[in-house]
Amino acid sequence: MRNREQLEEAMLAAQRLAERLRLPLGAQAWKGQAGEFRGAGVGSSIDFQDHRDYMPGDDPRHINWQAYARTGQYSMKLYREEVRPVVDLFFDVSESMWAEEVKASRAMELLYFFVLSAERSGASLRVTFVKGEESRAVPVGDILSHRWGTNIEAMTSGAPVPSLDRVRSRVNAIRILLSDLLFEEEPGRVLRSLYDRQGTGLVFAPFTTQEANPGWSGQYDFIDAEEKTRHPHQIGGSVLERYLEAYRRHFSLWNEECRRHQIALSRISSEADLFDSLNQEAVRLGALEVLP
Numbered sequence: 001m002r003n004r005e006q007l008e009e010a011m012l013a014a015q016r017l018a019e020r021l022r023l024p025l026g027a028q029a030w031k032g033q034a035g036e037f038r039g040a041g042v043g044s045s046i047d048f049q050d051h052r053d054y055m056p057g058d059d060p061r062h063i064n065w066q067a068y069a070r071t072g073q074y075s076m077k078l079y080r081e082e083v084r085p086v087v088d089l090f091f092d093v094s095e096s097m098w099a100e101e102v103k104a105s106r107a108m109e110l111l112y113f114f115v116l117s118a119e120r121s122g123a124s125l126r127v128t129f130v131k132g133e134e135s136r137a138v139p140v141g142d143i144l145s146h147r148w149g150t151n152i153e154a155m156t157s158g159a160p161v162p163s164l165d166r167v168r169s170r171v172n173a174i175r176i177l178l179s180d181l182l183f184e185e186e187p188g189r190v191l192r193s194l195y196d197r198q199g200t201g202l203v204f205a206p207f208t209t210q211e212a213n214p215g216w217s218g219q220y221d222f223i224d225a226e227e228k229t230r231h232p233h234q235i236g237g238s239v240l241e242r243y244l245e246a247y248r249r250h251f252s253l254w255n256e257e258c259r260r261h262q263i264a265l266s267r268i269s270s271e272a273d274l275f276d277s278l279n280q281e282a283v284r285l286g287a288l289e290v291l292p
Contacts, residue, residue: 002104007146010105014112017274021288023117023174025085085123088169088199089114092162092179093129093152097206103180106206106270110178115143128167132159135167161185164193172198181205181250187257194263201263202287203254208270212247214240 002010053075064075091111098104118125119140127143129136134157142148160183169175175194181203194201251267258265264287269277282288 002108002149004146006105007108007149010108011112011116011144011146013109013274014116017109017113017278018116018120020275020291021113021117021278021283022121022291023087023114023123023176024286024289025087025118025121025123025174026289085118085121086170086173087114087118087123087125087176088167088173089118089125089127089176090162090164090167090178090193091127091129092177093131093155094160094162094179094183096160096180096182100208100210100270102270103206103208103211106268106274107178109274110204110206110268111143114176114178115140119144124170126170129155130162130164130167131155132157132161133163133166135163162190164190167193169193169197169199173200174202175199176202176204178204178206180207180211181254182211187254191257191261191263195261201258201261203258203263203265204268204282204287205254205265206268206270213244 053073067073067075089111091107097107115125115127125140127138127140129138129148129151131152134155136151136155138148138151142151162177162179162183164177177190177194191201191203194203255265257263264282264285266278266282266285266287268281272280278288279290283290
């Protein structure tokens with residue numbers, strides 16, 4: 001796992017980003033605990049919403065006495081309900097996420113940013129680390145105090161596909177998957193866990209140039225990140241072409257499935273400036289909002 005200095009550097013980058021961008025928490029109506037975001041019902045905030053006829057048992061403090069003076073009939077003032085948004089964050093901590101230093105750094109920056117953005121918005125946040133069939137709930141305090149690395153070290157599942165369906169998500173939550181998506185699995189099963197039970201899914205997939213457009217030529221030792229084994233190969237033009245085509249098909253399928261289920265898939269460059277990379281994809285797709 002990364003040392004404390006690397007974690008603090010990633011958090012500092014996330015703090016700077018959180019001053020410019022935020023999660024799209026104001027884009028939907030919420031139901032739940034009292035907070036500062038628009039609710040799906042009526043409540044007791046200061047924002048007037050509508051009128052309705054008085055019914056026995058209504059709170060007399062909300063009677064429109066001015067209307068009563070004009071009409072002689074009781075009516076109620078309705079106000080916008082204010083609630084706390086709900087965010088469920090799934091962090092895929094499989095080995096491929098840590099195979100390259102730049103991708104690992106970008107994944108940590110995004111983890112801290114999502115946590116900080118949710119905290120600053122007063123959202124109810126749950127963070128779950130997922131590695132294959134294994135999942136582990138991680139307290140927000142452990143992330144902000146840089147104690148979350150021990151959770152990854154304790155996870156031993158060798159399965160490459162994150163089993164989100166083993167985690168009970170909350171109704172009406174924004175569900176974020178942070179993963180490079182480098183596993184052989186049809187997107188449908190993974191994505192279903194993001195949109196079922198009235199969820200709103202967001203996928204953030206960090207990638208590197210070496211992964212997306214490698215300049216292979218000659219003899220290479222390929223490392224299986226999950227199995228941690230080496231495999232020597234002689235690379236020619238046809239092998240590289242087959243890899244690039246398979247990589248393109250893989251993410252084309254993910255893009256197609258995400259669009260079908262109205263899930264924003266943002267592929268995030270690990271080498272580019274953090275804000276620029278997110279602005280190019282995530283902001284354009286509505287997965288993040290620029291702060292006023």
